[in-house]
Amino acid sequence: MTTKSINERKTAPYRFDNVGSFLRPLRLKEARDAFAKDTISEGELKSVEDEAIEELIEKQKEIGLKAITDGEFRRSWWHLDFMWGLEGVEKVEVDEGYQFAEVETRAESARLTGKLGGSGHPFIDHFKFVNRFADDEIIARQTIPAPAQFLAELQRPDNKEATDQFYPDEGALLEDIAAAYRTFIKELYEAGCRNLQLDDCTWGMIVDEDYWKNMAGDFTVEDLSLKYVEVNNKAIEGAPEDLVITTHVCRGNYRSTWASSGAYDTVADILFGEENVEGYYLEFDTERAGGFESLSKVSGDKVVVLGLISSKVPRLEDKEEIKARIEEAAKYIDKDRLCISPQCGFASTEEGNNLTEKEQWDKLQLVKEVAEEVWGK
Template identity: 55%
Template sequence: MTTKTIQKRTISPFRYDIVGSFLRPERLKQAREQFIKKEITHDELRKIEDEEIIDLIRKQEKAGLKAITDGEFRRSWWHLDFFWGLNGISFKVPDHGYQFVGEETRAGTVTVTGKISGENHPFVEDFKFVRDHVSEGTQVKQTIPAPAQLLIALTIGEELADARKFYDTNESLVDAIVQAYQTVIKDFYDAGARTIQFDDCTWGLLVAEPPDGIPLLEGQTELGAREALKHVFVDINNRVITGLPDDLIINTHVCRGNYHSKWAFSGSYDFVADPLFNYENVDAYYLEYDSDRSGGFEPLKLVSEDKLVVLGLITSKSGQLEDRAVIIDRIHEAAQFIDLDRLALSPQCGFASTEEGNVLTEEQQWTKIAFIKSIAEEVWGD
């Protein structure tokens, strides 16, 4: 059911787009290592970060990207750095990292150490830096982990006991997370942000085989817990979105894990499409579709008519280019379930969700982006 008229995209998401993170340059990796060893100061590290981000901004603009990021160059993790930037949340080193297929990540998580709030989040100043260094007409996209992602981080395993020291119920914890997020987002908005992206692996958790021991809903069957969690996740994300300015775009990226080219979860969107696609109040979904781990396109028929979908058909986990004809065919296959005019194209995830980065070169990274741009121009003429 393709539309006859293709509209030019002037706000995020654009026809060819990115998820957010980029491979860290070697100079930046070395500087971060020197800082950890106390061989350079924080100001010296910051200066190198500034220089590398400015260089990245220029490369993104040269590549023709219309909404750019700082590549997450100031972060070690795509999510944890944002979490511990909130008041009342601290970094913690657990006994084990996250388990991915074929690899365990380095260990890191967050825990509640006080009342949670969002004042003076350091990411706001980071946003201002990018804002001040882009060319006129270039839009800046701010990526942050979804509120549901923080809820899961604070209620799985030992972290639940720490949360209970300050919040007696899940409801009171959710209230605090919602308020903290709204505070940070308001500060982003006041600084000029008009596009914010919620990166969200919670849906990847649910599309997989039922996980053991979900503490949010103790006493229920695993399937029952999964069913209920769908609505818990949509509810907390929607509560944060409620009341935000009308001209603030909120998009979301649904992820199955991205660490050193490994993945954590496998499963189609069928189980989560309702309520994810029809009740979450975002403007667009960036969806992984680079392998058969994501299933087919049929769930896209549930996407509300006012929302867009960015097809992550190009993998960021490998430097090898996909078959151009196959990608174009898959775009039109997806258009059987959602109008072509409501579709766009991107990598399936960032190129470096953590500072380790995926297993490809920077040259291959930029070649992928050029490949995406050329396909989008052929399909949509935009």
């Protein structure tokens, strides 16, 4: 991939970029609640979603984003809705939600009901709606959870019995996860998609020391890293050359709280050296992500999008401090291979983070200004 200036780049990642999700407007939240209570129809909910997404896309264009998304407005979760749309998967309530630093999430999950498949996924139509607004200068991006994230969900204690029932051999499970994703990617590409982003919290999970305190069994960081990179690579194997596939690595983003801490160092060789993506959107907004030294392990000409602006807090970062951090990162990877974005989306779940829509757009305006000042207009 050839790196270019902010306005010359024709493929993602872009110098000024965004991870994907946006705060849901109040009327959308109210419509989803009404639909859950059976007081409006599915068609009425879709009309509200369509209108809200059209307005969001216009705002994304106005601020200058080159990759537009639907803000994940049709989802409740950044990951589970995609999993529920796969064949052989059902939505379930579980005993406990995901544990974050200051709060526990809703207790929902995805559980197997049979063998996996990836055809006819509802996200295909979701993408087609967004793609109507793309043009020669602006692409429609699709975000989905990484295959490794799906594997981790199926192997949660609440789900393991069902997973083992249908896949007593883990190797077969990895093969079928990858095959389901390949089917989805093929259909997504046929629908016009040329930019797919795999969102992945598994790496942030396994670098956290507290995670290992709760692990049952004899595993190592390397064991899980190799398993996760294997299923991710199998899933994107054979993808069309003009489909740009990137990944976003996160440490949790729920109501402005976080789930894990730890530097990239222990997974850098495998994540940055062996995962066959074209770019990484990396969380770097707090000390919980460690330093930039591991960026020296990013192989080939892969691009790194530095998530230096927090989507969790309303306070605007100091522009000069952000520019200084880019220079620090450039000690370990060529600055021509760097871009900038918020560290995560603004609403990984429909609850959203604790800032206003205006503050959300102010954050993106700051990202744009920094990108222009560092790499030029």
